[in-house]
Amino acid sequence: MTKQQLFEQIIKKRSFLCVGLDTDIEKIPDYLTDNEDPIYTFNKAIIDATAPYCIAYKPNVAFYESAGIEGWLSLQKTVAYIKQRHPQLFIIADAKRGDIANTSEMYARTFFDGMKVDALTVAPYMGEDSVKPFLLYPESWVILLALTSNKGSNDFQQTENKNGERLFEQVLRVSQTWASDEQMMYVVGATHGTLLQDVRKIVPNHFLLVPGVGTQGGSLEDVCRYGMNKQCGLIVNASRSIIYADHTESFAEAAAEEAKKLQQEMNLLMDKYL
Amino acid sequence: MTKQQLFEQIIKKRSFLCVGLDTDIEKIPDYLTDNEDPIYTFNKAIIDATAPYCIAYKPNVAFYESAGIEGWLSLQKTVAYIKQRHPQLFIIADAKRGDIANTSEMYARTFFDGMKVDALTVAPYMGEDSVKPFLLYPESWVILLALTSNKGSNDFQQTENKNGERLFEQVLRVSQTWASDEQMMYVVGATHGTLLQDVRKIVPNHFLLVPGVGTQGGSLEDVCRYGMNKQCGLIVNASRSIIYADHTESFAEAAAEEAKKLQQEMNLLMDKYL
Numbered sequence: 001m002t003k004q005q006l007f008e009q010i011i012k013k014r015s016f017l018c019v020g021l022d023t024d025i026e027k028i029p030d031y032l033t034d035n036e037d038p039i040y041t042f043n044k045a046i047i048d049a050t051a052p053y054c055i056a057y058k059p060n061v062a063f064y065e066s067a068g069i070e071g072w073l074s075l076q077k078t079v080a081y082i083k084q085r086h087p088q089l090f091i092i093a094d095a096k097r098g099d100i101a102n103t104s105e106m107y108a109r110t111f112f113d114g115m116k117v118d119a120l121t122v123a124p125y126m127g128e129d130s131v132k133p134f135l136l137y138p139e140s141w142v143i144l145l146a147l148t149s150n151k152g153s154n155d156f157q158q159t160e161n162k163n164g165e166r167l168f169e170q171v172l173r174v175s176q177t178w179a180s181d182e183q184m185m186y187v188v189g190a191t192h193g194t195l196l197q198d199v200r201k202i203v204p205n206h207f208l209l210v211p212g213v214g215t216q217g218g219s220l221e222d223v224c225r226y227g228m229n230k231q232c233g234l235i236v237n238a239s240r241s242i243i244y245a246d247h248t249e250s251f252a253e254a255a256a257e258e259a260k261k262l263q264q265e266m267n268l269l270m271d272k273y274l
Numbered sequence: 275m276t277k278q279q280l281f282e283q284i285i286k287k288r289s290f291l292c293v294g295l296d297t298d299i300e301k302i303p304d305y306l307t308d309n310e311d312p313i314y315t316f317n318k319a320i321i322d323a324t325a326p327y328c329i330a331y332k333p334n335v336a337f338y339e340s341a342g343i344e345g346w347l348s349l350q351k352t353v354a355y356i357k358q359r360h361p362q363l364f365i366i367a368d369a370k371r372g373d374i375a376n377t378s379e380m381y382a383r384t385f386f387d388g389m390k391v392d393a394l395t396v397a398p399y400m401g402e403d404s405v406k407p408f409l410l411y412p413e414s415w416v417i418l419l420a421l422t423s424n425k426g427s428n429d430f431q432q433t434e435n436k437n438g439e440r441l442f443e444q445v446l447r448v449s450q451t452w453a454s455d456e457q458m459m460y461v462v463g464a465t466h467g468t469l470l471q472d473v474r475k476i477v478p479n480h481f482l483l484v485p486g487v488g489t490q491g492g493s494l495e496d497v498c499r500y501g502m503n504k505q506c507g508l509i510v511n512a513s514r515s516i517i518y519a520d521h522t523e524s525f526a527e528a529a530a531e532e533a534k535k536l537q538q539e540m541n542l543l544m545d546k547y548l
Contacts, residue, residue: 022377062373062380068388069346076342096373098397099336100424100485103296106336114342123372125399125419127426145399150374152401155448160436167430167441174429211374 001090001118001139003182003207007231009055009088014267016232018056018092018209019259020239021046021078022063029247039067039074042251044081046243049256053263056090056235057082058209079115090235091117092143092209098123104133112137119143121187121209124171128178135179142184146171147199149189149212172202181206188227190218190236196226207233213262214241220262224269232274238262275364275392275413277456277481281505283329283362288541290506292330292366292483293533294513295320295352296337303521313341313348316525318355320517323530327537330364330509331356332483353389364509365391366417366483372397378407386411393417395461395483398445402452409453416458420445421473423463423486446476455480462501464492464510470500481507487536488515494536498543506548512536 010016021043025033028042035041047057064075082091093115097107111120112134119141122131134142147157147168157168165173172186181203188199190212199208208227212218213236220236227234242262246254284290297313297320306312321331338349356365367389371381385394386408393415396405408416421431421442431442439447446460455477462473464486473482482501486492487510494510501508516536520528 024380060373060377060380062371062377062384066380066384066388068350068384069343072343072346094373096371096397096400097336099334099368099370100422103334103336106298106334106340110336110340110342114340123370123397123399125397125430126370126422126424127429127431129424129426130422131426148374148400148404150400150403152403152405155401156399156441156444157401159441159444162434162436162438164436167433170430170433 003231006055006090006207010232013053013055013263014270015053015055015263016234016236016266017054017259017262018058018235018237019046019050019054019242020058020060020094020211020237021243022060022239023243024063025067027244029249029251031249037074037077039064039071040077043074043078045252046255047082047086049252050242050259051086051089053256053259054089056092058092058094058237060239061093061095076115079117083116090119092119092121093117094121096121096123096145098126098130100126101129101133104130108134108137112140119185121145124175131175131178135183138183142179143209144171144175144184144186146186147188147192147195149191149216149218153189169198169202172199176203185209187211190220190223191216193219193222194226196223200227200229204229205233207235209235209237211237214238220265221269224273228273232270277505280329280364280481284506287327287329287537288544289327289329289537290508290510290540291328291533291536292332292509292511293320293324293328293516294332294334294368294485294511295517296334296513297517298337299341301518303523303525305523311348311351313338313345314351317348317352319526320529321356321360323526324516324533325360325363327530327533328363330366332366332368332511334513335367335369350389353391357390364393366393366395367391368395370395370397370419372400372404374400375403375407378404382408382411386414393459395419398449405449405452409457412457416453417483418445418449418458418460420460421462421466421469423465423490423492427463443472443476446473450477459483461485464494464497465490467493467496468500470497474501474503478503479507481509483509483511485511488512494539495543498547502547506544
């Protein structure tokens with residue numbers, strides 16, 4: 001999916017919501033666990049219920065990996081289901097991979113060749129040759145970690161170098177030479193508020209994947225005030241606050257309700273800031 | 275396995291070699307591909323042939339993941355095989371994981387609870403709360419990326435902050451407050467030669483996992499000269515130069531030969547530097 005196509009979806013749906021599929025067998029409704037594949041069954045119901053209100057899904061790979069072979073099967077089936085039933089939706093594998101070149105090639109093969117997701121989150125610590133193999137798939141996106149939503153983002157990402165540039169700013173600046181805004185996005189946490197202004201000074205045109213709204217407490221209004229650009233430029237993710245809104249047989253309806261609330265908020269914010 | 279037990283193995287075998295299991299279906303001998311699980315068959319032969327000369331194995335998770343479900347099965351079987359046949363050998367899952375806390379918990383579950391490896395490589399970019407969940411398994415090791423062996427390690431890891439400290443040095447210093455040298459090791463590439471001296475100024479007692487000897491061209495003598503401490507403190511990895519030493523039916527013997535050469539070199543270097 002191109003940047004323009006993504007923007008068109010956002011305009012059409014009046015939403016830039018991504019639903020995070022952090023599906024945990026211990027948190028889904030009990031009655032589902034009798035199913036052959038409870039994770040997949042849960043995901044299908046969540047996807048069908050929330051699809052009208054979002055433009056992307058982000059399976060969090062750790063949650064599937066932790067269930068071993070069965071988990072990987074659930075993940076593959078989930079991705080295939082989205083592609084088949086909701087082909088206009090953008091699929092992000094949130095895996096935060098990154099390794100020396102010949103190993104990153106293997107990770108790229110897994111997600112872009114095998115699973116055929118649209119985008120993969122990648123860690124920048126190992127530098128250019130660890131990221132480049134992911135860019136060999138011209139129709140797929142790399143979403144590079146810049147300023148993450150967690151507390152630990154203060155440990156290294158905000159350290160100033162001797163030129164007064166913080167690490168996340170250096171990552172944004174340097175990585176722009178690796179690929180254009182047609183193939184790279186950045187993870188910037190909603191929990192950082194005004195820091196989004198500093199991000200936009202370096203990458204005015206890129207899409208940002210913004211986690212941290214919802215359970216983690218980031219403000220959607222601040223994200224839009226400081227982060228929205230002319231092509232929206234935002235994919236805002238919420239996971240737990242949507243998919244675990246309810247633990248009864250009404251879980252999918254409750255998830256839809258939460259997604260709809262966010263979409264309505266986004267609709268108003270697009271009027272205000274786009 | 276404790277630090278002391280690891281050191282005892284090193285003394286006993288006169289080796290601090292780790293064999294990297296970067297097993298690629300496209301690189302193993304053709305005749306093996308008729309097997310039900312060629313990757314596992316290859317690994318078993320490599321393991322049995324090289325076990326006398328090494329103290330650790332490091333499956334590179336990307337290579338297994340790229341083969342999908344079958345790859346994960348091969349990985350699980352390989353780890354189980356090492357644990358059963360060679361229980362004194364240290365097993366490192368090289369996966370370079372790291373995410374926000376509740377997600378890192380899932381990755382920790384995958385590798386420490388599910389697969390029961392001894393150690394996992396972890397990326398530091400997201401800071402303390404992304405690493406801490408891996409430390410909740412007191413018998414398992416975190417091997418944190420500090421200064422990697424690839425060219426891209428120059429992009430961010432060697433950037434000086436305003437206090438004149440390079441990022442890899444900051445990672446070493448700060449992460450020492452998260453766990454002791456009984457639970458944490460660091461990845462430091464053999465390709466950096468004298469920089470190992472700078473690493474040792476900050477972490478004199480920790481074990482280092484050192485990739486980059488062999489195909490990547492790092493010097494084993496330099497690694498020992500600048501990096502060895504009183505408990506050896508080194509696990510030196512070679513992958514491709516050992517496991518792909520030969521592509522005929524003699525691949526396992528050839529791998530053993532390469533591993534033996536490195537062990538003999540290590541034996542002499544232990545005389546010289548330990």
